[in-house]
Amino acid sequence: MTTKRVVVTGASSGIGEATARRFRAHGWNVVGVARRAERLAKLAAETGADTFVANITKQSDVDALRDYLAKSGPVHSLVNNAGGAFGATSVEDSDPADWQRMFDVNVLGMQRVTSALLPLLRRGALAVGHADILTVTSTAGFTSYEGGGGYNAAKFAAHGVVGTLRLELAGEPIRVIEVAPGMVKTEEFTLNRFGGDSDRYEAIYRDVVDPLSADDIAETIVHALELPGHVNLDMITIRPVAQAAQHKLVRGPLTPKASS
Structure with a gap:
């Protein structure tokens, strides 16, 4: 039986790191891709995953990744997670530079990697x-929401x-396959969004029972x-039970209603 090989982008933290670790636990060969070499080295040491340092917003890095993969073994699956x-x-007060960064990684980076790796996947x-x-x-x-203009736009595009x-x-x-998560508690993602403001990070999840x-x-991936x-x-939408919709989040205990 062939051991499958999966490439996971954004593998240095959050969902990408968890995905690389779970694939390894399931016996897959994994190539974790991210910008931070030290984080990838830790992943490799702890799981046996192969790693490749690359910034997917740079075409030269993506080309180097493609060439490395072509020389080092087959590719059966790609997980575009970096974002x-x-x-x-x-929208009025946003910094266009933030929007540019979001499009570069969430949309253009995904297109670069997919295009480069399609011949290997075939x-x-x-x-x-x-x-x-x-x-x-995502x-x-x-669903759009106030304060989400740039991220909404990037994820609508993706x-x-x-x-x-x-x-x-x-x-x-x-x-x-598309996996669209709702509320996921990943510290680095949220702190990056709020410029490192830990109070805003804590407020997002306060009193929410079991965010994802x-x-x-x-596990879903x-x-x-x-x-x-x-x-x-085709598409998997995954939310915590406390989040009925993008705009409907319950804070506090989840309790059954009394029977009539």
């Missing part, structure tokens, strides 16, 4: 019968790219890719 949110102000599909491109987007890509890619690859044995964890998303190759979970 981020920067700033949470109104070769991988020949060996095992199918290949996978799974992209982590429920922010379906969602659109995934849908287009699925149509363009129709007829090939390549699954195109990075490992919850990682691994499950989707381990289903039989003819099964495609």
Whole structure:
């Protein structure tokens, strides 16, 4: 039986790190990709994952990643996880530089990696019968909210790219999967968004029962890719029970209503 090899971007923290660790626990060969070499070294030492230092907003780095993968073994699956949110102000008051950063990593970076690795994924599909491109987007890509203009726009765009890619690859044995998380408690992501303001970070999750964890998303990703190759979970929306919708978050205990 062929041991599958998966490439996970944004593997130095949060959902990406949890996903790389869970794939390794399930026996996959993993290539973790991120900018921070020291974080990747820790991941490699603790899990046995292979790693590659790259900034996916730079085409030269993505080309180097492609070349490394082509020389070092087959590629069967890609998890486009690298992303981020920067700033949470109104459209009027936003810094366009923050929007540029969000588009560069959430949209253009995802396109660069997908385009570069598609030939490798096609070769991988020949060996095992199918290949996978799974992209982590967000429920922010379906519902707008105040202060989310730049992130909403980037994730709406990423969602659109995934849908287009699925149509363009129709007829090939390549699954195109989207995982759209709602509220996930990942400290680094939220602190980056709020410029390191820990009070705003704590306020987001205060009194919310069991917000999702990075490992919850990682478990979902691994499950989707381990289903039989003819099964495609086009889009998975995943929220904590306390979050009924993007704009409907319950704070405090979750209790059944009294029976009538």
